[in-house]
Structure formats: C-alpha cells, structure tokens
Amino acid sequence: MKQIIRRTVANAVEKAFEKGLLPSDQMPDMDVEEPRHKAHGDLSSNVAMVSAALQKMPPRKIAEILVSHIETGDLIRKVEIAGPGFINFFLSNKAWQPVVDEILEQDTSFGSSDIGKNEKVQVEFVSSNPTGPLHVGHGRGAAVGDSVGNILAFAGFDVQKEYYINDSGRQIRTLGTSVWLRLLQKAGKAVDFPEDCYQGDYIKDIAGLVLEKEGEAFVHKDEKEAVEVCAKFAAKIILQGIREDLTDFGVGFDQWFSEQSLYDSGRVQKVIEDFKARAMIYEEDGALWFKTTDFGDEKNRVVVRNNGLATYFASDIAYHMEKFERGFQRVIDVWGADHHGYIKRINAVVEASGRKSEQFQVILVQLVNLLRGGQPFQMSTRAGEFVTLKEIVDEVGKDAARFMFLSRSYDSGLDFDLELAKQKNSENPVYYVQYVHARITGILLKAKQENLIQEIDFKKGRHLNLLDAEEEISLLKILYTFRENVEKSALELHPHVIFNYLMNLAAAFHGYYNRHKVISDDRDQTLARLSLVLSVKKVIRNGLTLLGVTAPERM
RNA sequence: GCGCCCGUAGCUCAGCUGGAUAGAGCGUCGGACUUCGAAUCCGUAGGCCGGGGGUUCGAAUCCCUCCGGGCGCGCCA
DSSP, X not given: OHHHHHHHXXXXXXXXXXXXXXXXXXXXXXXXXXXXXXXXXXXXXXXXHHTHHHHTSOHHHHHHHHHTTOOOOSSEEEEEEETTTEEEEEEOGGGTTTHHHHHHHHGGGTTOOOTTTXXXXXXXXXXXXXXXXXXXXXXXXXXXXXXXXXXXXXXXXXXXXXXXXXXXXXXXXXXXXXXXXXXXXXTTOOOOOOTTSOOSHHHHHHHHHHHHHHOGGGXXXXXXXXXXXXXXXXXXXXXXXXXXXXXXXXXXXXXXXXXXXXXXXXXXXXXXXXXXXXXXXXXXTTEEEXXXXXXXXXXXXXXXXXXXXXXXXXXXXXXXXXXXXXXXXXXXXXXXXXXXXXXXXXXXXXXXXXXXXXXXXXXXXXXXXXXXXXXXXXXXXXXXXXXXXXHHHHHHOHHHHHHHHTSSOTTSOEEEEHHXXXXXXXXXXXXXXXXXXXXXXXXXXXXXHTTOGGGOOSSXXXXXXXXXXXXXXXXXXXXXXXXXXXXXXXXXXXXXXXXXXXXXXXXXXXHHHHHOOSSOSOHHHXXXXXXXXXXXXXXXXXXXXXXXXXXXXXX
C-alpha cells in the first residue's frame, strides 16, 4: 500500500511539472508513514516538506499543487493537507483486505523479502571457551545471534551461523591442570587446588570420568602428558555439553570452527609473516606488535609475547582474515559488552587487509541481571557457582527463556526474572503471544466441527469486503506491516523489533476476539473472519519462528 | 582519566537515519465469562523524554557540555 502511495505521489509530481506548476520534476527521499493519530488519515507523506528547498516553494503550496493532481478512487478515499504540509491519505477498507489472500497464499514465506540480495553474511556467536558450561549471559548472546541469523535469512541474505571454538591456548591448559589435580585428589593424594583453576563441580565429575577411563595407573603418569590428556578429554566433554545445551535451546550452527586448526594449518604463522612483510607487525621489547593505532586504536597490541606464546589476538587476526577469504561480504560478531574494547583491534585487522570497515560489525550484548521474584540472584563465578543456561531452560522452558532474552534491545541491560518467566499470564509476554496462536487453533477446530473449514476457499467467495469493523481494519493494517518490520529488524540487526511487532499484533487480536464472534449465523461473515484469524495465526507463527519460539496449537 | 552502552509514567522498557497532540506492559483504582480458550478484554490515573546550551520551519530523536548508572581499559582470556 505504501508503494501505491509513493507511486501516486510521484505521478502527481510528474504531472504538475509537465504543466509548469513545479520548477523541478525531482523528488527527494520522502517518508510514507502511518500517522500517530487517526485524524491524520491512514498514511501520510512528507514529500512537500522535504521538497521545499528543491522546488523553492513553501511546503503547503507544493502540497496544494500535488493534491490537485491526485485522484481519489477505489483505494484512496480522501486526500488532505495538514500541519506544516503533510499530505494525508484516507484509504478505503478495500486497500487493506487483500493482505489476507497474500498471507494465505504465501504462508510460511509471508514476510520474507529479497532486500538482502543474497549477500553472503556470517553471524558468529556464543563462541564460549570449552572450559565450562554456558551460563545466562551466553544464553542472551545465543538467542540474539540465532535470531539475527534467522531474520537476515528471511530478509534475503545468504546467512551462515558459526561457532568459534577457543580450543587453544592457556585456558585449555588450565582446564587440563584443573582436571588433573581433582583427579589426584580423588585418588587420595593431598594436593592443593589453586584459585586460578576452574572451581566448578563439573571438573570433579570429569576427573572421575578420566580416572574411570584411564585406570588407576594414570595417577603415576608424567604430569605434563597427563595434563594434556585431561585437557583434551575435558574440552571434548564440555564442548559436547555445550552443543547439547544449545540444541535444547533451539540453537543450531552451520559450522563449528576450531581455533586450534588455525595453528595446525600454519595459518596464524603465515598471517603474522605477511603482516610483518608489510610492516603492519613489528618487533619491540622482544614481542611482536600489530599497529592497530594506524586504524584508530588507542595503542598497539601484542600478537606474540616475549615468551614466544601467541595471544588470542593472533588467532583472531587469522580467523577474521579467513572469514573474508571464505567469501563473506559481511561478517557479524556477537560479543558480550565486556569485550567492547576489542572492536577497534579487529576493525584494524579488517581494514589493514583491505576490507571496508562496514563489512565487519559487532553486536554488543549488554549484561543480564538474574532476578527471582524481583530479588537479585547472587552469582559467584569465582566459586564456580554460576547459573547455567541449562538450569534456566530446565526451569522456565526454552520458549519463555528465548522470548525473554529478545524482549529488549541488546543495547540495554536485561532484568531476567525467573519467577516472572514461569508465570502463565500476561506478565509473561511469551504466553500472551503464544495464546493467540492456541486460541485461533481453538476457533478453527470449532469451525471444522461445524464443517465450515472446507468452505474457506482461499480464492473466491470469502467476502473479504465484510471485514470492515474497526478492529478488523486495524488488524489488517498490522498484518500488512509484518514484512517491513522484518526488513527493519534485519537492517538494524535488532530482533526486538519482531518482539514488539508480535506483542502489538497479539494485543490487536485479543481485543478483536473479545469484541467480535468469529463464528456466527452469518455464513459469509463467518468465512471472511475465519480467513482473517487464520492469517493472524500464520503471521504469529512466522514471527515466533524468527525468534526461535514455538507456536503451540494447545497450551 | 579514556572508551562503549544506558538515563522517557511509580517499576520494566519501546519510540532515536528529525515530523503533527509522548507509547506499551506491569503496578493503582473500577468493570466484563450460562457464549469460538478469562493464560483474555474494557475503562481510569500517571510525563519539564536526567540538567543546560546549540542546529532547524520543526528535537525524546542530531551536535556540544554537565550530572547519574552499568561495563571495559594487561606481553589475561
């Protein structure tokens, strides 16, 4: 509909120019928007205002000329000039009713578009170290990354979701040491367990498994070798657990990428050599430094320490180069907010390798505050007592957890109340939206029992013109905006746009439901309304799917 | 001290590529089920959009500055 208005306006500009009423036939970027107030019509254009400078005329004057060249008719009922020069369009019901057919025909693909033009985009998220289970913060990152990927794909981007496994470096050795020491303790040896080792009980469990597998003799093994065995074993088990937790959370990846593989293939070494040759990497105080300051960083960063060990930055350089070489036109990393200091560093790498900085984007996800019944939940990472993602999913369910994580912009901190997430009423947004889906299913079931359902012929005889109640028109309008909301969500990389949309649609439906009976003695009206609610059901499902939340038939 | 995010109704937050009279949920208070699912709805009240300056026909939105809160600022990850 907005397209039709745009075309109408463009035609008016052209005609007025031909008649010599306007000095220019140019049309700057204009908005066609739904006004806040009903008195301002169904759709409104600011074309007169944005053209004022170009046409060298006051906005209202331009508006008058344009309006005199716009014909009212079947769709456009009335055109008015208001305020500083808005052109307000009042549309007939006929303008909105066809969306029902569109939805029923396109079904699961309604709302999708091709604005992504098949651009290859990679979304990398979670990428937690395999040294412990995922916790709440990872959950928010997982929900955000997964949904952003879904939304981009729906908007026509060629998306790949990737998990980067930090399976190399010091923390893996620490993991090995932690398991080894616990193992010795289990075998009855009195050894100290240092504070900088991983404290969680899961380490003890893994130590038990190693002991079981390797046998008692393992205790006498050379420490260095033993630690290595423990590290490998533990990382494998933990990673497996991470995969399971993510699967239970509805998150899947197209690729799991190992950091260690970058070393094994010599990739890291090669990248360092290349940048050295280009003087982007230089030696100082026995260490190797990347000149990130050339690209706006505050200081240069160490790539290889003076003890010969590479920093994480080294493999991150290789990794991000590798991503682009795999053909991605855009690379999106989802990080916790505490990593924001890292952005400039990676950006420097991207620019140094000849890519545009816009090709690399970071989604910074702010922290999660866990509450129970309004009271802050104390967590001590030091003691290894953190609330895991698994615990959350087990307690409140996957759908409630995901919906809660996506309910707010990731730019803001999030209060996650476990009690609230378990409540089954409108305080808990997930039920509010899912209830729409279940409720409509109930209606359709009843219609089926009354043998009405097979009469919903989606091509003819449904009398969509009977959808003329105020609540029906506003429902139709909201259904119409689904696609543009998906597009906005994709362009801004903000899943909560979809969340807001669904809440909106749900509210409109519940209001409608409480005021109008779908099934009545009026057969024609019943059929029209059945196809309307069926459309709502499909759009709710499509939206929830983007967020990774199921749309239940019954609750 | 520097950097990133945030500051909008009592609470939690939308709205931010500038548009007309400021939005929702919860909480207050008052109503609606012999009816397709009350996990719902309807009504009511609540605001110097943190303060100040600037840009403009027009600012919650953009710029500057100050205040307040969160998170970072290692040859750690």
